[in-house]
Amino acid sequence: MNETEVTREGLLHERPGREATTGVVAGRRRSREELMVEPARFQSYYGMPVINKPVWASPDIPGYFFLGGLAGASSVLGAGAHLTGRRSLARGGKVVAAGAISLSLVALVHDLGRPERFLNMLRVFKPTSPMSVGSWLLAAYGPAAIVAAGTEATGLFPAIGGGATAGAAVLGPAVAAYTAALISNTAVPAWHDGHREMPFVFVASSATAAGGAGLITSTLADNAPARRLAVAGGTAEVVLSRALEHRLHPDVRKAYHEGKAKKFLQAAELLTGTGIVGALAAGRRSRIIAAASGAALLAGSACERFGIFWAGHGSSMDPAATITPQRERLEARSSRAARPGGTGRG
Amino acid sequence: MIGPIDLLSSRRGPDPASADGYREHPRRMGFFTDTSVCIGCKACEVACKEWNHVPEDGLEFTGMSYDNTKGLGADTWRHVKFIEQRKPLGRQEPGLSHQLVSPISFGGYRRLDGHGEPGPSRSAPNVAAPGGATAPGTATAGVGGPIDFRWLMASDVCKHCTDAGCLDVCPTGALFRTEFGTVVVQEDVCNGCGYCVPACPFGVLDKREEDGRIWKCTLCYDRLSNGDEPACAKTCPTSSIQFGELDELRERAGRRVQQLHDGGILDARLYLESPDDGVGGAGAFFLLLDEPEVYGLPPDPVVPTRDLPRMWKLVGAAAGALLAAGAASFAGAGRSAGRSSGAES
Ligand code: SF4
Numbered sequence A: 001m002n003e004t005e006v007t008r009e010g011l012l013h014e015r016p017g018r019e020a021t022t023g024v025v026a027g028r029r030r031s032r033e034e035l036m037v038e039p040a041r042f043q044s045y046y047g048m049p050v051i052n053k054p055v056w057a058s059p060d061i062p063g064y065f066f067l068g069g070l071a072g073a074s075s076v077l078g079a080g081a082h083l084t085g086r087r088s089l090a091r092g093g094k095v096v097a098a099g100a101i102s103l104s105l106v107a108l109v110h111d112l113g114r115p116e117r118f119l120n121m122l123r124v125f126k127p128t129s130p131m132s133v134g135s136w137l138l139a140a141y142g143p144a145a146i147v148a149a150g151t152e153a154t155g156l157f158p159a160i161g162g163g164a165t166a167g168a169a170v171l172g173p174a175v176a177a178y179t180a181a182l183i184s185n186t187a188v189p190a191w192h193d194g195h196r197e198m199p200f201v202f203v204a205s206s207a208t209a210a211g212g213a214g215l216i217t218s219t220l221a222d223n224a225p226a227r228r229l230a231v232a233g234g235t236a237e238v239v240l241s242r243a244l245e246h247r248l249h250p251d252v253r254k255a256y257h258e259g260k261a262k263k264f265l266q267a268a269e270l271l272t273g274t275g276i277v278g279a280l281a282a283g284r285r286s287r288i289i290a291a292a293s294g295a296a297l298l299a300g301s302a303c304e305r306f307g308i309f310w311a312g313h314g315s316s317m318d319p320a321a322t323i324t325p326q327r328e329r330l331e332a333r334s335s336r337a338a339r340p341g342g343t344g345r346g
Numbered sequence B: 001m002i003g004p005i006d007l008l009s010s011r012r013g014p015d016p017a018s019a020d021g022y023r024e025h026p027r028r029m030g031f032f033t034d035t036s037v038c039i040g041c042k043a044c045e046v047a048c049k050e051w052n053h054v055p056e057d058g059l060e061f062t063g064m065s066y067d068n069t070k071g072l073g074a075d076t077w078r079h080v081k082f083i084e085q086r087k088p089l090g091r092q093e094p095g096l097s098h099q100l101v102s103p104i105s106f107g108g109y110r111r112l113d114g115h116g117e118p119g120p121s122r123s124a125p126n127v128a129a130p131g132g133a134t135a136p137g138t139a140t141a142g143v144g145g146p147i148d149f150r151w152l153m154a155s156d157v158c159k160h161c162t163d164a165g166c167l168d169v170c171p172t173g174a175l176f177r178t179e180f181g182t183v184v185v186q187e188d189v190c191n192g193c194g195y196c197v198p199a200c201p202f203g204v205l206d207k208r209e210e211d212g213r214i215w216k217c218t219l220c221y222d223r224l225s226n227g228d229e230p231a232c233a234k235t236c237p238t239s240s241i242q243f244g245e246l247d248e249l250r251e252r253a254g255r256r257v258q259q260l261h262d263g264g265i266l267d268a269r270l271y272l273e274s275p276d277d278g279v280g281g282a283g284a285f286f287l288l289l290d291e292p293e294v295y296g297l298p299p300d301p302v303v304p305t306r307d308l309p310r311m312w313k314l315v316g317a318a319a320g321a322l323l324a325a326g327a328a329s330f331a332g333a334g335r336s337a338g339r340s341s342g343a344e345s
């Protein structure tokens, strides 16, 4: 047994490290040439994952991303409609925002291991933690969105309602976007390695959802902005999520093309595409087609978030997704170091 | 407890305790795990569980090696890994010169000269052997002839990173830096948000399902505070786990690598000892005899927060784009284009 003591002055009675050199003295000695270095190839520890998989549950967390995005972008739509006098769209945007953000908070708290301690989120403010920043953001945005909806629905306190509407519209886009930093700021390869595109995919998906909700809640006369936002958002969502995948290392990209991620992402493209076509073709003539397109866009946006969520899960369980890009990075670095002035990959 | 954190940087530099807000503190303490002398006895796993009251982590038979613990998590804070390889260990002759039986074909006999039938047809366990050894019972060419054989054993643990991803992302402040420079969870603060779990590049933390919170190695914070060394280091019979002041351990590790190289064990290398690596160097670093990934460790880990400044900028740009797109969708439509409902506001 060791008898080392830790004191403020340092270690006492420290046992010296053992110096056994297994493999040095026994039998015939090998020449140095026999001790070769093997060429690099994929190796892992019995195929076990390197990182631990996220403990976040579905539908709580992908649902929370979707609802937060829906709320944030709906606040923008609601405020624009408020300013331009489109009553049905204003009301729809504000009410959807308040409902979605309330539900998203329920999902978030439900996912905590200790829900009764959710207020501990506001114990500190840490810019290095997107979840901390997001909690403070939600603490400001949530009440604004709810006051905006309440005053809109009741017609009371219009001045306060106007302020809350403006506040929610300014904070809303941040609420829609910060969750991209939340998942990218992890060691999960499918999320982290897509961190450049993720915020844009998330806001595009939010615009799709809010536009879709607007198509459902507003009259034909009011729905033009919702239609435009939905078409722009949906198109951007499809293009940008492909761009995200394109950047990834093939061993990481794989996660987007397997299992649940693949199904959700295929459904997302199909639903969003259908919604765009429907909204463009008949969104200004038929309330029913407008509402059906809106529903497809909402579902498409939700599927996008679930797909990204499951891709992260998949890549966290695949050792190659973690190891191969890191190994190649190391090798590129050492070949650059070996050839000063050379142009190694990287 | 939470010191001022530069908005756009999570880098701590050489003295994490000071960087995280301590004015006066003891020297940074850590582990040097010299896997070259590990005998795989798992005494560290047991001592850790005993001292820290860590509950049982599942009685499973993995069938892949002597490792039935599988990985670090809420209920496993020390984890001994076993790797069997058809590779020479330094200049040592393993003395396994009987040509008929492969030392690692534990699923049946097979002649190694390529002639003759495989023995009794119990099939060999169908696992991809780590470290590049092919299926058990198959002789490989090149490095690692039929009689070459070595076991690598290594006790894994939380790295107590200088730039710790778990610590950076914890929104409650439950994870904190101690005066010894280590990283510890305060279980009375953790609300089980789970953010730290995927933020660790090494897969160290996990949620204990029954209790909803996160648990991991504390580097025996209670023992250190009372002037004793961590339970695993104290119990390790070969001093594979060495505890001490980090600077001193780094020097000792450097000498040890040199000693092994001189002895012909050219595979020996240090892992996470350099303050220049992606986690700013670790408080618990290792001497390994193969690539890190063979031990299930990431070859070039980087704390995710290192890219966070860029992420925040892009989040800002994306939020701005959404606001602009929202405004643009009203442009040209005018204040009352084709509306049927009356004017308002
Ligand atoms: S990031 Fe992982 S290895 Fe580093 S201190 Fe946190 S739990 Fe330990």
Ligand code: SF4
Pocket (backbone or CB within 6 Å): B169, B170, B171, B172, B173, B174, B175, B185, B189, B190, B191, B192, B193, B194, B195, B196, B197, B213, B214
């Ligand atoms: S689970 Fe607990 S320790 Fe981990 S980040 Fe959340 S509050 Fe912090």
